[in-house]
Amino acid sequence: MSVRYAHEPDAAGHFREAMSRLATTVHIVTARENGARFGVTVTAVCSLAADPLSLVLCLNRKSSALPPITATRRLCLNMLPEDSASLADRFAGGRGHKGDARFQEGSWQDDTHEPPLLIGAPAALQCELHEAHPYGTHHVLFCAVRSIHLSGPSSALLYGGRGYGGFSMPAGDTGRAPQ
Structure with a gap:
C-alpha cells in the first residue's frame, strides 16, 4: 500500500486517484437567467436533511452555471439515467x-420561470439556493428543495474509476425512504 501525506509534493495526484475510485451518481445542475439556460455535469452531491428538505452540492468556481445560480438563487438537480453518458x-x-447548445440533447421541460428539468430523470429536484461558500477551487451550495419529480423505476448513471457505469434501482416499493 502506498501512503502519501497532505504536505508531500505529490499528494494532490494521489488524492485525485483516490477520489477517482469513489463511484458517485451523475447529475446535471441547470439554471435559468434572463431566459438563457445554463447547465453543468456534477457528481459532488449529497442529501443534507429531511427537515428541512435540503441538499448540498459543489460547483467549480469557473462553472458557467454558478453566476446564474447565485443571481437567481434557483437550480434544478437532474439525476441522469444509466444510458446518459x-x-x-x-x-x-x-x-x-x-x-444553450448543451440542451440540444435530451428532452427538457422548459418552463420559462424555472431551471430546465430533464424529462425521464430518475429524480429531479427544483431547489432554492440557501447559502454558498467558496472553498478552494469550488463553491459549496446549500440548497432547500422546493419540489421533487420522480420517474418510474429506473437506473442511475454512476461515475467512478474515470468511467461510467450504472446502478439499477431495486424493484418494489419506490415510495419507501431510508430511515
Whole structure:
C-alpha cells in the first residue's frame, strides 16, 4: 500500500486517484437567467436533511452555471439515467458544447420561470439556493428543495474509476425512504 501525506509534493495526484475510485451518481445542475439556460455535469452531491428538505452540492468556481445560480438563487438537480453518458459528457464540456447548445440533447421541460428539468430523470429536484461558500477551487451550495419529480423505476448513471457505469434501482416499493 502506498501512503502519501497532505504536505508531500505529490499528494494532490494521489488524492485525485483516490477520489477517482469513489463511484458517485451523475447529475446535471441547470439554471435559468434572463431566459438563457445554463447547465453543468456534477457528481459532488449529497442529501443534507429531511427537515428541512435540503441538499448540498459543489460547483467549480469557473462553472458557467454558478453566476446564474447565485443571481437567481434557483437550480434544478437532474439525476441522469444509466444510458446518459453522452449527455453527461456534453454538459461536462468535454465535447465542446457551451451554453444553450448543451440542451440540444435530451428532452427538457422548459418552463420559462424555472431551471430546465430533464424529462425521464430518475429524480429531479427544483431547489432554492440557501447559502454558498467558496472553498478552494469550488463553491459549496446549500440548497432547500422546493419540489421533487420522480420517474418510474429506473437506473442511475454512476461515475467512478474515470468511467461510467450504472446502478439499477431495486424493484418494489419506490415510495419507501431510508430511515
